[in-house]
Amino acid sequence: MKTLSRLALCALLATSSTAALAGSFQKVDHGIIVSPDKGPAKRVRILAFGDEAFRVTAIPDENFEAVSDGVMVTAKPDGDPVISEDRGTVTLKLPSATARVNLTSGQVSFLDGSGKAILSESSRAAFEPKTVEGQKFLAVRQQFNRGTDEGFYGLGQHQNGQMNYRGEDVELAQHNMDIAVPFVVSTRNYGLLWNNNSITRFGNPKSYALAGSEGDGLKIVGTDGKPGWTAQYYLGDRLAVTQSEKVINYQYIRDNMRWPEAAKAQTVASTAGQNTAGNAVQTQRVIWSGKVTPGKSGLHRFRLYSSSYVKVFVNGKEVLERWRQNWNPWYHNFDVPLTAGKAADIRVEWEPNAGYIALVHNDPIPDADRYSLSFTSELGQAVDYFVTAAKDMDGAIAGYRKLTGKSAMLPEWAYGFWQSRQRYETQDQLLDVVREFRRRNLPLDNIVLDWRYWEDDNWGCHCVDKTRFADAKGMVDEVHALNARIMISVWPKFYPTTDNYKELDKIGGIYRRMVEQRPGESKDPKYISKMYRDWVGPGYANAFYDPYNPKAQDIYWRQIRENLGDLGFDAWWLDADEPDFHSNLSIEERAYRMSPTAKGPGAALFNSFPLVHSEGVYQRQLISKPNVRPFILSRSGFGGIQRAGTAVWSGDVASRWDDLRDQISAGVNLSMSGIPNWTHDIGGFALEDRYTKQDPAHIDEWRELNLRWFQFGAFTPLFRSHGEAPKREIYEIAPAGSPMYSSMEWYLKLRYRLMPYIYTLAGDTWQKDGTIMRGLVMDFPADLKARNINDEYMFGGAFLVAPVTEFKARSRQVYLPAGADWYDFNSGAYYKGGQEIRAEAPYERMPLFVRSGSIVPTGPEIEYTREEPDGPIVLHIFTGADGSFSLYEDDGTSEGYKRGEYTRIPIQWNEAKGELTIGKREGGHGGMTSKRAISVRFYDKGTSRPVDFAENGKSAVVYDGSAVTVRKP
Template structure:
């Protein structure tokens, strides 16, 4: 290699074109060891692609591998050596390569090499090594920029790994979406920074989609940072001034007990840095953190840099308020043990002081407050940058497609289809933290049925075992004397399904602990350190990446739980959350010994390994019973294991509810279609435990608005800490809160023909139920920027109310289509903001023209498609809808056992065409149905609540029907 470097230097005086040709010859001479005169062309062919070695002047060679997976998907690998790793990863499913028609050409006097399919092309600059990506019409999609990629060797328990970076220019500056369920309120990710680290409430999936007709799947399961190169810094990197104007620090005032402030004291501090559990040691010895304590930081900040926008991010638990330049920017509560993050910005002129005040009430003995900042950089919005902590190679997929749906379809081609969930899973679920006995579960089920509140699933959260026996997977018989009998009664007497929480956690001394310890199936460090959990016992997690450990774990669960009739799995703490609120390095220390060789390698994919264990285990044990998994974390490919994900232990506040909309949009647009949240918020402020009348009403309003939102989520489930979350415990019958929650629960079941058909499209067409507006209105820039509204299926625009005491909400109706009020059928033109009515009992919902919306009767639980359906047809645009039905709980649909009925509406003629049924299930010939057709148009305002007569009634006898609605 030293000889090659010398030759490059000697040839540096050649004319540019000759120098480039010389470099190409030297590339092959140095990388492939062949004679220079044999180099035609400068690459090696592989199936559906090429391999290139780049010997850039003065640097070690880099080896590139570009291979088409489909005409729309290009797999790119870059390595410092030629030993490409092409075996399937945890994330990517193995698929045989298509025989793709592609071409390779040299451009610009041999400086560039182009590989091109019928839909996607990549151009490699053989001098700089940078790659540009274009669509079939030569429109630029992405290009590598600056120091486009880098490899830095790292020392971990496994050899041959690098800290890797890959950077692109979003040349169109098109909006970017996905990457999982961030909790920062972001949907468009341009210019944003994400620490893609799985932990409670934050779920990441490194799939990025754009309205610019491209997507990126980053094939790396280590901790990854998305955003510009600078990490967040402490406040000490700014100029600080205390309350008296003295430079170098802020004034920090500590009050141990706000009811007795005489003992308060102040000191100068250069940062607000209580970010992790270990940082509590930095607090002053005189200060005791309690529910009555408070800390106030005051002063000013300044920068000697040129004028720029600064990003701030606050991590906190407890109550916190922030003022910047005398303006309030944060007023929030979050449970002390699971801190949240809130971002905000400040434009700072060079040398100018800006007042700052941070007021923190810890609300507990273990809480957090840390404020970090960084200066935005030029063209930050156009930069796409992935930085992973561990990888043997840079490995990613570039996808192209006209719509985000087609990009997500490509993602699922690579990572697996999303199966149809059992039909009951689309109904309502009731849960809480936690039911404490068999008697309580059965009593709750009985109340739902007696009060005729529709429900399909009741959930047993954690702690059904004996207190000191976590990991045994055994019910505490003193509280659950007959678990199998309880489940049979739920099934037979109440038509309910039963889901149960399973943790990958073992107490030292629990029944199976020694077996797993002796086989090195447990992470041991936490036990060695004798660290106790919040229940007071030493614990650890098992290594879900170890196939033998996974098999043994499933065998225990199968024997102790599944055999009793359990219907579905709640896989909790799958980040894995061995210990809360510790540094990333500390998390790695606790995840040893590691089957992968080092915990850094697959850290973000723990939940995926756990999902696979349960999915494959159940399908082997019971091949034709649909699996359903709810997990607190997820990763690329989770959808193929029938896994839905919820957004973790969020707080029961209006702010948290508001940003769940953006969290669900972002998660769904990252390719995993089934998302859920704790309706009402999980953790609750202490003031709501014994509320007076005013606080009780405030609690009811929050729960009502959140329930309305939840009814239009992919998975509809109520859950949280006390107060009790059953609607009849939130408010009495007749109260507006109870009436509204009952209405939306019943509405969910009325919409089941629509919802279950959308679920089928998610499998058959790679559809996405919860849809950011960019998915259906990509050209409408105002729509793509919206973070508090979304489409639910193809026709319903959902705009949840996320503030208290309001009865209207400003709603933007995307342009290019007409809209109708869901409840009353009132007509609106698109492209405008309207003040939508939002009384206590209703939230704004609109229907787009061209929608065909099938609805059924109110039912107490899901069941076969009703014999009489109401079909709402919304005029103003052609429309189509596929009504789907199958057996509901088996995998027979994979064998073609299902029924589809196609509805097509032609707006110019007003004709509705209904096809003959296609297919059958359970060898059953579809029965006759009655379709009551409601034609909604500007002259006929028919809403879902209207008592109007149908425009037409059709007795459907399994033959095509054509109806004129004029």
């Protein structure tokens, strides 16, 4: 009896609780629930998700039923961790990861498969009750790895040139150009997915405040000695108004209504962009000046939200100069070290042109907090996150996709060249472009029909204006006959007069707050026009549909399929799905108008709209055409959108050199957020007047900016030219035979030569959870210098890309990471890694380097991707190190890849033996050629001549699927 009692007691202690001096824990399926002895979290649940991942959920009460799984994660708890308890710590061990939880505090830490500590909660979870739309929520925060030296990447797409987020502040709130993905990947080879749909802050948990506002921490005195900024408003050269202003704040439409009457400029309606304010016809300037005295010493962080031309000076030195179209302002960051009690002179000079501006600020925080991993969300039900451990950063991203869904493959043609513009106004305009590309033998795979192909007063009809597109199906058929594809823009937006709106509204599928004013809100027609009417013609009332409502998703899909899809369009461009209801509304107003959704208040779901919207279309297209790969282009994204056959692009960026540079880190970090298919508007979307009007004094700069952007675009996952006037076709920008035209033609043809390499990278995104556009840190983790470089990246494992981002630059500094040697693509010169060089960058070429040991397959010169699916292959071997490549092929368009219908040809280069082995073909697919001409070209460090992918190799074989070995001559 005594023995049985002891066994029962041991079993009870092992399965249900631990010592009374600490908290207790209970085993549940796949994990445990801890009841900590102290702290704000009353329950902490840790569940296994496979061999390498855990989910941690902490709540301030005892009810996990209120905690939803959210929309990002599709995986379910899986695996049975080995659970043990020792001296107040419970350990959950999986094959490739371990979690430990302190029973007293409930704090959790993690180890990788080798037992190395990688992540630890630095503080207890923080909860603050909130009520929104009558529902109870929590503002939540969790900090990890306080004082860390690791690098952080991912977080979506942001526009401030930030590559490594260590020590940075990032707000995750969907906006045109800015994509929120609450996933971070660390140089410690783990990924953390913060499972929250609301607006979230990475870094400083305190939100930025208007500089000089109550509680901001800055004392501001104007040049006249009065509190606040001295604001001077000019019309032309005349000083119209001088006044003191506590803050600089014309951030949103309502704020602009406070503009001093005597300083208002005359305006005319805009003819371009999403511009409801119009354009000023009088020159305006505003200068804000002040002595700024901080209460704390340290690095003060400022964010200037602005459009039009702006400059910022600190103690007489210019620290910021930017331009952005006035209907799409955004933040520009600058940091200033300040000493408590010591004033600094700050001056902001702005040319408004009916634009927007605000200056916000945050005080310094201790370095240990600044250099930590911290997430703070405005609304949730719990501190809720997933951690996945791996051997490298690729593995961490693979773990993220295991949680949120594999990246669905795009059709092969998506990796060819796209021509687009804002916009083709008629059927003939669009067809003439495709015909001209074919006449000039310029490669092209996709032509894009942007918005307003409908009648202006009929937005949301999903129909074409027959006076301009008389035969839409015939147009699509001709595009197909010319061996191209066509994508069409569709919005989640409807005018109330359309039948589609009425059908959706009938089932509660419309955000009615977009058309219905609040009680007591102004009825002034000017106010209504600014706040509730769009920018088309006289301005129309409009509303978006609710994709959180499954019935609304069904109706939306049927409407676009029946009216447009059945005409034969090949892909969907889902524009403005942040959602961008109305440019220059405050975030609070956007969240209000997004409510109520079928799943709760818009503020609680704020960042998830693009995922739910895109996935609704993707899933229903698969039902409609089960064996055709859906393809969607979205202006926004969220965690998990890669599973929905969706690529994203960087939004309506400005056509400026700074913006070109910012796209590099934007694309890399979006890719490292687990979303591999990214693109951008080559040349930038919105232009300054000096470019739009083709001013002879500036046309050379405009052309060079386009050229440098085009060169960069050829080495991004998707290659797409788009923007506002002037026209973006290469023959419209530069005449045939000119250096610019010849360079763009060369990069077009180079892209298509590289299609076997590029499409293999695409196949790897599905089969190997690969990443096409890669931060240097992914391939060179031991090189600490590579962590922070924000203007270079890897394109696959072979190419180091160094875009040119300065006007008239004919060379640039390039860092070649340690851990590899490098070939200069343009000269053939050979360099050791771990050094910075001055690389030549002639007008016609961008610095490009190839890693030693690379195997790069190229194909024949073609004008569209499937022109020669069985064409000859040239294997380019860059000697100097061992190398491998696994050539991927399938039919390019079907869902067969999910069924194993593809081929792989493994290729190995042995440096010591001087042997290339082309291995036995693996797999098969419909239309596969049985024999293939393959030639091999070797590059040596002593060659020193430019790489030429148009040349065939000297060693040739007829490959029939059997292994063959080729020796280097």
